[in-house]
Amino acid sequence: MKQKNKKIDYSKWGYYFILPFFISFFIFSFIPLVDTIRYSFFEYYRSGIKEVGPNFVGMANYVSLLGSDMLKYAANTMILWIIGFIPQIVIALVLAEWFVDARLKIHGTQFFKVVIYLPNLIMASAFAMLFFTMFSTNGPVNGILMSIGLISKPIDFLGSVIGTRSLVGFMNFLMWFGNSTIMLMAAIMGISPDIFEASDLDGCNSFQRFFYITLPQIRPILAYTLITAIIGGLQMFDVPQILTNGQGSPDRTSMTLIMFLNSHLKSKNYGMAGALSVYLFIVSGILCFFVYRMTNNDDPDGSKAAAKKAKKLAKKQGRG
Amino acid sequence: MKKRAVSILLITAMTVSLAAGCGKSSGSGGKVINIYSWNNEFRERVEAVYPEVKETSKDGTVTTLNDGTEIHWIINPNQDGVYQQKLDEALMKQADAAADDKVDIFLSETDYVNKYTDKDADAAMPLKDLGIDPDKDLSDQYDFTKVTASDTDGVQRGSTWQCCPGLLVYRRDIAKEVFGTDDPEEIGQKVKDWDTIEQTAGELKDKGYFTFSSYADTFRLYGNSIDDSWVAPGETVIKVDQKIMDWVDDSKRWLDAGYLDKNVKGQWNDDWNKAMGSASKVFAFLFPAWGIDFTLSKNWDGENGVWGVTNPPQEYNWGGSYVHACTGTDNAELVKDIILAVTVDKDNLLKISKDYSDFTNTVSGMQEAAQDDSYTSEFLGGQNAFTYFAPVAENIEIAPLSAYDQGCVELIQNSFSDYLQGKVDYEKAKTNFETAIIERYPDITEIQWPE
Numbered sequence: 001m002k003q004k005n006k007k008i009d010y011s012k013w014g015y016y017f018i019l020p021f022f023i024s025f026f027i028f029s030f031i032p033l034v035d036t037i038r039y040s041f042f043e044y045y046r047s048g049i050k051e052v053g054p055n056f057v058g059m060a061n062y063v064s065l066l067g068s069d070m071l072k073y074a075a076n077t078m079i080l081w082i083i084g085f086i087p088q089i090v091i092a093l094v095l096a097e098w099f100v101d102a103r104l105k106i107h108g109t110q111f112f113k114v115v116i117y118l119p120n121l122i123m124a125s126a127f128a129m130l131f132f133t134m135f136s137t138n139g140p141v142n143g144i145l146m147s148i149g150l151i152s153k154p155i156d157f158l159g160s161v162i163g164t165r166s167l168v169g170f171m172n173f174l175m176w177f178g179n180s181t182i183m184l185m186a187a188i189m190g191i192s193p194d195i196f197e198a199s200d201l202d203g204c205n206s207f208q209r210f211f212y213i214t215l216p217q218i219r220p221i222l223a224y225t226l227i228t229a230i231i232g233g234l235q236m237f238d239v240p241q242i243l244t245n246g247q248g249s250p251d252r253t254s255m256t257l258i259m260f261l262n263s264h265l266k267s268k269n270y271g272m273a274g275a276l277s278v279y280l281f282i283v284s285g286i287l288c289f290f291v292y293r294m295t296n297n298d299d300p301d302g303s304k305a306a307a308k309k310a311k312k313l314a315k316k317q318g319r320g
Numbered sequence: 321m322k323k324r325a326v327s328i329l330l331i332t333a334m335t336v337s338l339a340a341g342c343g344k345s346s347g348s349g350g351k352v353i354n355i356y357s358w359n360n361e362f363r364e365r366v367e368a369v370y371p372e373v374k375e376t377s378k379d380g381t382v383t384t385l386n387d388g389t390e391i392h393w394i395i396n397p398n399q400d401g402v403y404q405q406k407l408d409e410a411l412m413k414q415a416d417a418a419a420d421d422k423v424d425i426f427l428s429e430t431d432y433v434n435k436y437t438d439k440d441a442d443a444a445m446p447l448k449d450l451g452i453d454p455d456k457d458l459s460d461q462y463d464f465t466k467v468t469a470s471d472t473d474g475v476q477r478g479s480t481w482q483c484c485p486g487l488l489v490y491r492r493d494i495a496k497e498v499f500g501t502d503d504p505e506e507i508g509q510k511v512k513d514w515d516t517i518e519q520t521a522g523e524l525k526d527k528g529y530f531t532f533s534s535y536a537d538t539f540r541l542y543g544n545s546i547d548d549s550w551v552a553p554g555e556t557v558i559k560v561d562q563k564i565m566d567w568v569d570d571s572k573r574w575l576d577a578g579y580l581d582k583n584v585k586g587q588w589n590d591d592w593n594k595a596m597g598s599a600s601k602v603f604a605f606l607f608p609a610w611g612i613d614f615t616l617s618k619n620w621d622g623e624n625g626v627w628g629v630t631n632p633p634q635e636y637n638w639g640g641s642y643v644h645a646c647t648g649t650d651n652a653e654l655v656k657d658i659i660l661a662v663t664v665d666k667d668n669l670l671k672i673s674k675d676y677s678d679f680t681n682t683v684s685g686m687q688e689a690a691q692d693d694s695y696t697s698e699f700l701g702g703q704n705a706f707t708y709f710a711p712v713a714e715n716i717e718i719a720p721l722s723a724y725d726q727g728c729v730e731l732i733q734n735s736f737s738d739y740l741q742g743k744v745d746y747e748k749a750k751t752n753f754e755t756a757i758i759e760r761y762p763d764i765t766e767i768q769w770p771e
Contacts, residue, residue: 047763048435048723049408049443069755136590137583154583159741247734250743252752263759266401272762 040274045267053271061275069252070260070276074283076248077256080240081233083169084176089225091173092180097210099181100188113185116178127175128242131167132158158243161253168240168254175239176232180225187221188214223291230287234280237262351389352419353651353658356407356426358398361641362662365481366391368675369668370661389654404432411443414648423646424655428478430640431729433468434721437477437644444477444644450656452479457664461681464718469642472553478642481663481672483681484608485712486540487705488632489616492625494603498527504703508630511604514570517633521579524603533595533602534584535571535740536733541606541636542567543729549720550728556763558728562770568736575740586737598622608638609679609709617699625701629708635715679709686710727760 040061044053095116099109106112119127134141135157142154157163191214199209215222237258240248246262248255257280264273355362360380367373367383376383383391396406410423417423426444428436436443447454454466454476462483469478488511492502499510511517521531532538546561574580581602584591595602596619607616616627643663645655661668669680673689677697680686689695689706696704732753739749754767 045762046408047761048438049411049441050438051412052763133590137585138591138594156583159585159743249734249738250741251738251748252755260759263756264762266760267762269762 036274036277038274039270040278042271042274044271045269047267057271061271062279065272065275065279070257070279072252073248073255073257073260076252076254077234077236080165080168080172080236080254080256081230083165084172085229085233087169088173088177088180088229092177092184095177095181096184096188097214100185101206113178113182116181118178119174120176120179122175124171124175124238125242127171128239131171132243135163135167159250161250164240164244164250164254168236168243171239171243172236176229180229183221183225184218187218191217226291227288230291231284234258234284234287351651351654353389353391353424353654354394354420354422355391356394356396356403356410356423358396358403358427360393360395362427362643363393365662365672365676366658369665369671370658372657385654389651398429404435411646414646419650422648422650424649424651425658426644426646428642428644430468430484430637430642430721431726432723433478433642434725435723437469437471438723439471439473439475442647445647445649446475446477447479447645447659448475450645450652450659452656452660452664457660460666460683460685461664462683462713462716464637464716465640465681468640468718468721469644478644479659479663480640480642480681481669482610482640482678483686483713484610484637484639485679485709485716486606486608486611486632486636486638487629487708487712488604489607489612489627489629490604491602492628492701494524494529495628498524498529498603502628504628504630504708507628511633512631514633518574518579521574521577525578528601530581530602531574531579532604532606533581533592533600534586535567535575535580536586536592536737537606538571539567539729539733540638541632541634542570544636544638544719545634545717546719549722549725551722551724551764553722556765558724558757558764558767560732560767560769564732565770568739571736571740582741585741586733593619596620598626606632606636606638609677609705610639612697612699612705613677620699624699627700628703629700629705631708631712635712635717637713637716637718673706679706679713683714686713724761724764727757731756731760 039054041056041058042054043057043060044055046052098104098106099113133139136142137154137156137159141157142151145151146154155163157167195213195217196209199213204212235258236256240254240256241259241262244254246259248259257276261273261276261280264276357363363376363380363383367376372385372387374384374386381393381395383393385391394406394410396403407423407426410417411426414423426436428444435441447458452458458466458476458479461479465480465483466476469480470476488508490507495502495507499507501507509516510520517531524531542563546563548559548561550561551558571580575582581595584595586592594600596605596616598621605611605616612627612629620627643659645652645659649655663669663681666682666685669682670685670689672678673680673685674695686706687710690704690710692706693704695706696702735749735753735756738744738752739746744752750769757767758764
């Protein structure tokens with residue numbers, strides 16, 4: 001092999017190594033993405049086994065979506081997400097703080113870390129099936145409540161708006177709080193122990209330490225948790241879909257945006273589904289922008305660090 | 321240089337072997353028949369009665385015939401419309417597919433048979449083109465099964481071995497306690513029409529029993545006797561039949577009167593299954609032959625002989641699988657042979673009735689079975705259900721079908737389920753149905769309700 005330069009340039013290998021990712025991203029994500037946007041301007045669906053379209057219809061899909069119940073479903077999604085997310089982030093913060101605090105000397109933290117993460121490993125649909133059976137009118141939960149005499153008649157959990165919504169929220173909470181806990185623990189452990197020591201010497205109590213040191217220090221990771229949770233929340237699908245048999249019952253009050261999208265795909269309505277996806281894309285973009293600005297505005301170099309840490313932690317996109 | 325040559329060689333070898341792996345090896349060179357279905361029901365019946373069958377591979381995917389022809393079974397589950405999706409994909413590619421990849425036979429259910437027998441879609445071949453004359457060869461089949469499998473011009477495009485007249489299945493122990501008798505004839509008198517059964521329901525309620533488990537149980541009786549199809553041929557307007565609204569009104573009245581169990585919401589769920597157990601207070605279910613064998617007997621936890629059958633308040637049909645020859649098949653002769661063997665031959669059909677308890681599609685055969693004591697059922701305590709099935713089957717008038725039936729039937733029940741449970745008012749339930757149906761079928765332009 002002839003040597004042209006004395007210095008060997010290794011940088012090209014870096015590009016070679018990341019090439020497979022970009023190729024697969026291009027084929028499996030980018031092209032479908034562009035296609036989705038393109039089809040959103042077309043009338044394109046199947047009636048029986050006859051294909052209709054694609055006919056160019058301009059913004060008609062977007063307009064008719066605005067006229068539909070889309071905003072109602074967006075509100076449903078938001079409510080379902082908040083019911084799950086508030087307990088999720090609160091519990092995760094508390095647990096993370098406890099697990100990391102050396103002075104509490106909790107035994108078996110490793111064990112608990114595994115246990116709280118376990119619900120996340122169950123398939124969401126299986127989890128929803130389980131809850132569907134447990135909370136059915138003749139199910140075990142009603143059976144237990146009745147046999148200990150708390151209620152005299154079975155409660156129709158899945159027949160009431162509040163029952164269904166709380167169950168969905170509760171399941172999302174159970175599935176994702178372990179994930180958040182582990183993420184926040186990593187963040188808290190990243191804080192320099194010097195700061196905690198100094199605060200102890202100054203006579204800080206644990207509340208003050210939590211609110212004035214821990215919280216501000218982990219803000220970048222909190223922002224990351226919030227963003228992924230919002231995106232995950234917007235995509236909420238499997239749990240309510242299985243729990244309500246795809247109907248969003250009762251009276252479509254637990255119908256989420258993606259369930260709405262899915263019901264368009266039953267007729268292979270690529271045009272309408274594409275338009276809905278574009279709306280979702282724009283909304284998640286805006287939400288991310290706001291949250292990011294909100295949590296990072298007075299911490300100019302925090303954002304970069306956050307992005308780095310986040311990347312390291314985010315093996316997969318979670319719901320926070 | 322040498323190294324490079326070796327590596328190129330290796331890469332070439334790898335690519336070639338990969339490419340070879342992709343190509344389908346079509347076996348011993350015999351013909352291939354591809355059959356699309358959603359379960360093994362049809363395969364089992366072909367194996368049982370088609371004389372040319374030699375053997376089936378252990379995994380059940382390939383059946384070899386005596387002349388070396390291979391039947392490839394392509395099974396996709398019915399749940400969530402997976403079967404139809406896969407079948408639709410295959411049908412779209414049918415024209416360009418290689419001979420051995422073409423769909424030869426596919427099955428459909430009553431709920432969506434119309435989608436495939438549609439004249440314009442032309443997915444299912446007219447039986448005439450296959451060399452089967454429906455008027456002559458299928459004269460012993462029940463008329464309504466022939467109507468169901470025909471397109472709007474009356475050209476029959478499918479045939480079935482199975483016919484699904486429904487009966488009323490009741491608990492003998494409850495009947496004895498409430499009416500003092502469990503005789504099918506006398507119980508039959510008490511449930512002979514809707515007015516009579518409503519009075520009977522009152523008697524049952526006084527003793528603390530429900531007549532049926534849920535409002536969904538009676539839907540088929542109303543929904544399958546509508547006068548006009550949901551969507552008229554060539555139109556995009558859904559006309560909701562008065563019978564459907566009658567179902568809503570009657571169900572509401574029954575539910576309020578306490579004749580139905582409020583806790584059972586629809587079918588195919590845990591509560592419904594439990595309603596068939598021995599601890600349940602439900603007197604009767606409405607089931608065709610398959611429902612008694614596959615659903616009721618599976619959920620029953622008591623002894624045999626507690627359930628009995630009698631006539632339903634109204635003749636109805638529930639379910640049924642149709643066999644179609646696929647347009648573009650390259651094995652028309654064999655396809656014809658299989659269809660004739662499994663859905664027409666009387667001896668074969670009687671064998672299926674005996675082995676699988678199907679109510680089969682032969683008028684004369686079923687009349688014989690009704691007289692024959694060897695067709696009695698152990699689960700029904702030695703009662704011969706065919707005695708009751710046969711007259712129901714002869715009186716069924718099947719509702720005119722449309723390609724939109726599956727969605728309409730499913731969504732109208734869902735929407736009004738909320739109303740019946742008191743979650744929404746009547747008008748809201750109507751709007752919810754309109755929203756849902758347009759989501760499912762984007763080409764629907766209008767929904768008309770009866771006055």
